[in-house]
Amino acid sequence: MASNIKRIGKVLYTSGDWENVVPNNGRSFSLKELQKHVGGNIERVHITGETKISDFDKRTMTVYCNEEGRLNSTLNHGASLLLGQELYGPILIVAPEQISK
Secondary structure, eight states: OOOOOOHHHEOOOSSSSSSEOOTSSSSBBBBBHHHHHTTTTEEEEEEOOOSSHHHHHHHEEEEETTTHHHSOOOOOOHHHHHHHOOSSEEEEEEEEGGGGO
C-alpha cells in the first residue's frame, strides 16, 4: 500500500530560521529543487567529527549546501554549530531516499 505522506526536507538559513520544504512531486527532490533551496550549485556536506547530531541521524540524513557559498554567502552559524564545520549560505537537510536518481 503506497503512502500518501509527503516527504519534507528542512532548510536552515543564515538567519537561524528553519523552513520545511516539500518536493514538487511529494516524494523526491530534483536537482533544480536542491539548487533552488541552497541558492546555486549543490555540494553534499560530509558529516564527520564532532557534531550536535546523533549517529543515527548522521546515517539517515543528507545535507546539501551551495558549493560556492564560501565565496558569495555569509557564514551559517547555526549550521556550522550543528554540523561541526564552517558552512555558508542556506543548507538543506533531507533523507537520502528523497533525492531523485
